[in-house]
Amino acid sequence: xxxxxxxxxxxxxxxxxxxxxxxxxxxxxxxxxxxxxxxxxxxxxxxxxxxxxxxxxxxxxxxxxxxxxxxxxxxxxxxxxxxxxxxxxxxxxxxxxxxxxxxxxxxxxxxxxxxxxxxxxxxxxxxxxxxxxxxxxxxxxxxxxxxxxxxxxxxxxxxxxxxxxxxxxxxxxxxxxxxxxxxxxxxxxxxxx
Amino acid sequence: xxxxxxxxxxxxxxxxxxxxxxxxxxxxxxxxxxxxxxxxxxxxxxxxxxxxxxxxxxxxxxxxxxxxxxxxxxxxxxxxxxxxxxxxxxxxxxxxxxxxxxxxxxxxxxxxxxxxxxxxxxxxxxxxxxxxxxxxxxxxxxxxxxxxxxxxxxxxxxxxxxxxxxxxxxxxxxxxxxxxxxxxxxxxxxxxxxxxxxxxxxxxxxxxxxxxxxxxxxxxxxxxxxxxxxxxxxxxxxxxxxxxxxxxxxxxxxxxxxxxxxxxxxxxxxxxxxxxxxxxxxxxxxxxxxxxxxxxxxxxxxxxxxxxxxxxxxxxxxxxxxxxxxxxxxxxxxxxxxxxxxxxxxxxxxxxxxxxxxxxxxxxxxxxxxxxxxxxxxxxxxxxxxxxxxxxxxxxxxxxxxxxxxxxxxxxxxxxxxxxxxxxxxxxxxxxxxxxxxxxxxxxxxxxxxxxxxxxxxxxxxxxxxxxxxxxxxxxxxxxxxxxxxxxxxxxxxxxxxxxxxxxxxxxxxxxxxxxxxxxxxxxxxxxxxxxxxxxxxxxxxxxxxxxxxxxxxxxxxxxxxxxxxxxxxxxxxx
Numbered sequence: 075x076x077x078x079x080x081x082x083x084x085x086x087x088x089x090x091x092x093x094x095x096x097x098x099x100x101x102x103x104x105x106x107x108x109x110x111x112x113x114x115x116x117x118x119x120x121x122x123x124x125x126x127x128x129x130x131x132x133x134x135x136x137x138x139x140x141x142x143x144x145x146x147x148x149x150x151x152x153x154x155x156x157x158x159x160x161x162x163x164x165x166x167x168x169x170x171x172x173x174x175x176x177x178x179x180x181x182x183x184x185x186x187x188x189x190x191x192x193x194x195x196x197x198x199x200x201x202x203x204x205x206x207x208x209x210x211x212x213x214x215x216x217x218x219x220x221x222x223x224x225x226x227x228x229x230x231x232x233x234x235x236x237x238x239x240x241x242x243x244x245x246x247x248x249x250x251x252x253x254x255x256x257x258x259x260x261x262x263x264x265x266x267x
Numbered sequence: 268x269x270x271x272x273x274x275x276x277x278x279x280x281x282x283x284x285x286x287x288x289x290x291x292x293x294x295x296x297x298x299x300x301x302x303x304x305x306x307x308x309x310x311x312x313x314x315x316x317x318x319x320x321x322x323x324x325x326x327x328x329x330x331x332x333x334x335x336x337x338x339x340x341x342x343x344x345x346x347x348x349x350x351x352x353x354x355x356x357x358x359x360x361x362x363x364x365x366x367x368x369x370x371x372x373x374x375x376x377x378x379x380x381x382x383x384x385x386x387x388x389x390x391x392x393x394x395x396x397x398x399x400x401x402x403x404x405x406x407x408x409x410x411x412x413x414x415x416x417x418x419x420x421x422x423x424x425x426x427x428x429x430x431x432x433x434x435x436x437x438x439x440x441x442x443x444x445x446x447x448x449x450x451x452x453x454x455x456x457x458x459x460x461x462x463x464x465x466x467x468x469x470x471x472x473x474x475x476x477x478x479x480x481x482x483x484x485x486x487x488x489x490x491x492x493x494x495x496x497x498x499x500x501x502x503x504x505x506x507x508x509x510x511x512x513x514x515x516x517x518x519x520x521x522x523x524x525x526x527x528x529x530x531x532x533x534x535x536x537x538x539x540x541x542x543x544x545x546x547x548x549x550x551x552x553x554x555x556x557x558x559x560x561x562x563x564x565x566x567x568x569x570x571x572x573x574x575x576x577x578x579x580x581x582x583x584x585x586x587x588x589x590x591x592x593x594x595x596x597x598x599x600x601x602x603x604x605x606x607x608x609x610x611x612x613x614x615x616x617x618x619x620x621x622x623x624x625x626x627x628x629x630x631x632x633x634x635x636x637x638x639x640x641x642x643x644x645x646x647x648x649x650x651x652x653x654x655x656x657x658x659x660x661x662x663x664x665x666x667x668x669x670x671x672x673x674x675x676x677x678x679x680x681x682x683x684x685x686x687x688x689x690x691x692x693x694x695x696x697x698x699x700x701x702x703x704x705x706x707x708x709x710x711x712x713x714x715x716x717x718x719x720x721x722x723x724x725x726x727x728x729x730x731x732x733x734x735x736x737x738x739x740x741x742x743x744x745x746x747x748x749x750x751x752x753x754x755x756x757x758x759x760x761x762x763x764x765x766x767x768x769x770x771x772x773x774x775x776x777x778x779x780x781x782x783x784x785x786x787x788x789x790x791x792x793x794x795x796x797x798x799x800x801x802x803x804x805x806x807x808x809x810x811x812x813x814x815x816x817x818x819x820x821x822x823x824x825x826x827x828x829x830x831x832x833x834x835x836x837x838x839x840x841x842x
Binding site: 075078079080081082083084085086088089090093094095097098099101102104105106108109112113114115116117123124125126127129130132133134135136139143147149150151152153154155156157158159160161162163164165166167170171174175178186187188189190191192193194195196197198199200201202203204205206207208209211239240241243244245246247248252255256259 | 270273274277315318319320321331334335338339341342343346389391392400401402404405408409437440444449452453456457460461462463464465466467468469471472473474475476477478480482483484485486488490491492506507508511512513514517518519520522523575576578579580581582583584585586589590591592593594595596597598599600601602603604605607608609624625626627629630631632633636723724726727728731748749750831834835839840841842
């Protein structure tokens, strides 16, 4: 027994050093040299200031911006969360109904029964940075009007920011909301219409 | 929708292609034969034995093997508990998280030591970087390697003749993490960082958003952890949202690769088993049985989730799959994954004992959530967790030949070994402890206020939350219907106990069974031997798994997901 305990204690210390310190620190070292931007959280800077991360949704409500999906986490980067509401939850259904009503008031092209499902459902992380093409298309007329741009120009930018399925079949097509919004700002700053 | 299905099909084909090369490599490693990595790793291996005082030529019987395994687990558990309790006073804590409370630290230490990785804490604000690396990610390696060692010992017992020796625990353990887990984890971690999984020691980022408000974003050294979390079928997230979080799983490609990482080793174990048994078809038969169950699960989930929730349609959204949206039930899912990549993950994580999630299981439609729960209830034998899943699958193979033997009136044999009373008692013990413990805990929790008041959703869904928690912890899965509040004393302590019980009450009878079979002489095959390589055997194994599962769980499932499915379609809501 004592023999086993001796080995176990030494093995505990050895694995702590090798797997608990050397392994993660070596990966950190390599990552910081080879993939610095990705390893630090894909942060996005505008004029030298960090405005967020392209992988983390942020709360945008102004009419001139595309909005991310609703968040069960309040877009809190320190407390990712899903709603965890089940399919027979009245809280869920009431929330979706209220969101649908607000969306229809805000985006005139939308009709009851035709609101893209990702617009009114919360994601698994509460920080989903992406929206579907259907969602972006529904928001485009509002954004164009608020910015005094033509709807075609906005839709052209949406198309340019649509990422297809990886290798043609993995995952779903998507649009990164923060990148699209920053591209809109940049385009208008240059005087584009 | 067709794309979602294509993605699943390609994934399954890739799995079949991984099994042979990785399984062959693993067989070489466990037999101490030379591999490509030996010039680099063999000196390290010898160094570890010298430092720890291990004699690599000395084999152990069931007692020595089980005692080493349990003693080691216990000491590592104490170590994790200490680190979590003291983390506020230790370095590498830029987010200034405090020490963990005693019962949360107890639950967490047990949870990681048993490869469950059930999480009663919110990682972003309650675990320091040092704890993540030194306690949790390290334990991901250790608990996985312990499971793999146990499985190799089990397979040795099954395939040896006239020997009570099972191998050396320390050697099997060391080889598992050094030759198999570590090289794969390094490759996986570097790939994940390249895609955007974070790997830094910075404190949280303070960004001033486009709207002009401050957003604080949790950072950390997490690609290295994500990698071993999937490879070791552990599942404990660096973030509360687990692999739904974009910093753990940023792109469809990382999602695809992480799913492959989860199943790579479990799938290869079926091939390794064929290698040890001296007949590759023995391994492929079990591969086929598991594959049938995997396809069944993903099929049910896909259909149910893509069909969506009629209550959301009534609230005004469209869940139709079109060229511009994946459609289906998107509550709790990420846009980049849609339906296909979410349900495939939900199947894999519950088929194995992983428990990592890339969508909210609590928000799945009743049939899909019920299917995830059934996968756990069947014993996580659809390839299963690294090592332990293989043992579970072999236990069902033993049960299947026993039932076949009863039907034709002959003494049942597996791999030429007679299955007799002692073996059957151990096999039944390894199956029964699970449902008795899980259903027992669920029953107690459903009547005690401390158990049932923890539910978020009411009606049958609340019962499902309780059942799922009991099954997930007993089965060392770790995924959750996360609406249930489990950080209170009742769930922390009861959960910790059943996780420990679930792990060791399974491993020890399995090792005893292996040793008992190993001691027997192998009888030569005759015309009366029931072949355990063909399609009839595959059908029998699948049948036994489903029948045992259905008989045990139908009543409780009828009150949970099954009745909820009808109520959902009828538009009945609970508040």
